[in-house]
Structure formats: C-alpha cells, structure tokens
Amino acid sequence: MTQPERAGLSLRDIAIRLDGRLLIALDAHVAPGETLTVMGPSGSGKSTLLAYIGGFLDPIFDAQGQVLVDGVDLTALPADARHAGILFQDPLLFPHMSVASNIAFALPPDVKGRANRRAIAEKALAEVDLAGFGPRDPDTLSGGQKARVALQRVLLSRPRLLLLDEPFAKLDMSLRAQTRRLVFDQARAAKLPVILVTHDAADAEAAGGAVFEMNGAP
Known part of the structure; x- marks a missing residue:
C-alpha cells in the first residue's frame, strides 16, 4: 500500500x-x-x-x-x-564578490534585472541587521556576520x-x-x-x- x-x-x-x-x-x-x-x-x-x-x-x-x-x-x-539548502561550519562566501553579490548570486534565474536582484539582496541583509553591508568585502565581516550572510543566501535560493x-x-x-x-x-x-x-x-x-x-x- x-x-x-x-x-x-x-x-x-x-x-x-x-x-x-x-x-x-x-x-x-x-x-x-x-x-x-x-x-x-x-x-x-x-x-x-x-x-x-x-x-x-x-x-x-x-x-x-x-x-x-x-x-x-x-x-x-x-x-x-x-x-536542498546547506549550511556548513564555514560560510563559504565567494571572496571575489561583494556581500550583496554573494546573496544575489543565489537568486533563481526567474528573478530578472540586476537592480532588482541587488534590491532583494539588500533587503535580505537588512532583515538580519546588516543594512548597508552590501558593498563590503566578505573578508571584512565577523564570523557571526558571515553566518548571517550565508543563511540569507541559502534562503533566497528557494x-x-x-x-x-x-x-x-x-x-x-x-x-x-x-x-x-x-x-x-x-x-x-x-x-x-x-x-x-x-x-x-x-x-x-x-x-x-x-x-x-x-x-x-x-
């Protein structure tokens, strides 16, 4: 059965x-x-x-x-x-991308427009108390901040x-x-x-x- x-x-x-x-x-x-x-x-x-x-x-x-x-x-x-969204011990952020670009990278392809994708990434950062962090280099973030970015990147991938x-x-x-x-x-x-x-x-x-x-x- x-x-x-x-x-x-x-x-x-x-x-x-x-x-x-x-x-x-x-x-x-x-x-x-x-x-x-x-x-x-x-x-x-x-x-x-x-x-x-x-x-x-x-x-x-x-x-x-x-x-x-x-x-x-x-x-x-x-x-x-x-x-399947996956979070590891290490946040595995792309070092050659800005914080916002790391998040925008995970957005599905049906989310069109560079400005739109950037706006969604910035909103996701604001939701975890990282408003204004979008242009920053991931290496400038603390461990806890990197973890928050990695989480939002996973969640936005649906x-x-x-x-x-x-x-x-x-x-x-x-x-x-x-x-x-x-x-x-x-x-x-x-x-x-x-x-x-x-x-x-x-x-x-x-x-x-x-x-x-x-x-x-x-």
Whole structure:
C-alpha cells in the first residue's frame, strides 16, 4: 500500500553501509518548520546522512531508502535538482564578490534585472541587521556576520529543505545562541523542514524537535 503523502521531509527506510557495515538506519518525518537533530561523535556518519539527503553521497557508500519533500521523491534526482539548502561550519562566501553579490548570486534565474536582484539582496541583509553591508568585502565581516550572510543566501535560493552541518561549531560562544536563534526562527518562518547534525547538546535544545542519536562508527 502506498504511504500517504505528507507535507515536509520524509526519510523512508534509509540505510547507509560502508564495506557491508551498517552506518545509518533511519525512518523519520520532519514537518515544515520543524527540525530533526542527528547527534553523535565525529566519524559516526552524521554528515554522510546529509550527503545522501542532498544527493552528493560518495559512491564508496551503499545507500538505499527514499527522500521525499511534500510527497515529491528526490531520491533519483541529482543534487542540483533537489534544491536542498546547506549550511556548513564555514560560510563559504565567494571572496571575489561583494556581500550583496554573494546573496544575489543565489537568486533563481526567474528573478530578472540586476537592480532588482541587488534590491532583494539588500533587503535580505537588512532583515538580519546588516543594512548597508552590501558593498563590503566578505573578508571584512565577523564570523557571526558571515553566518548571517550565508543563511540569507541559502534562503533566497528557494530551498525545499535545509541541511545544517554543524554551522555553529566555529562561532564564539557569545555568538552561538544568537545565530542559532536566527537560523531556526528563519527556517520556521519559511516553513522549511530542517536536518541538523551536531555533537553539541545545546544545538539540539535550541532546535527543538526530535533527536536521533548515533553511537559512532562501527
């Protein structure tokens, strides 16, 4: 019997193996605006799960299971067709572009006009207290400011879901709580299902939602 379609992200019978050893077995649903936190030590396979969901898993792994968003099966689609927004530990801003150009770069091609795209980028910066930062070089920003730019760039790309690969790990303690709150508030406002991988219990607490514990590499 076909499972009923549900809004949000459905991970159905996910199983990922390496050299015949089971690394990950997961069946879960993440509603729009909610977060599933995947916790475990380094080397436990957390990022491997994100790679499978995002469509860029290394072929050395043997993986199976369905990835669906709002009932649409993404499993056989290439990474660029899945429209998964991803935030890593490093913001990965383009050093040869201004702050505003970094954001405008992510806008879908149906957003026409250079001035229009620039205006949208500037509005996105203002939403995260970076009004007027558009012309600046990314290297002049603090770690927390770079994280905000990276978040807005991802959100403006119209992602179907958001994948967070320990994006708070390199921030100073004073910035972590503020950045966590911003990321999860923005994801809820955009009604995006979120997968967060982390080894920090404070991240999981800030995210709310269910927690999937991994025990480490076999």
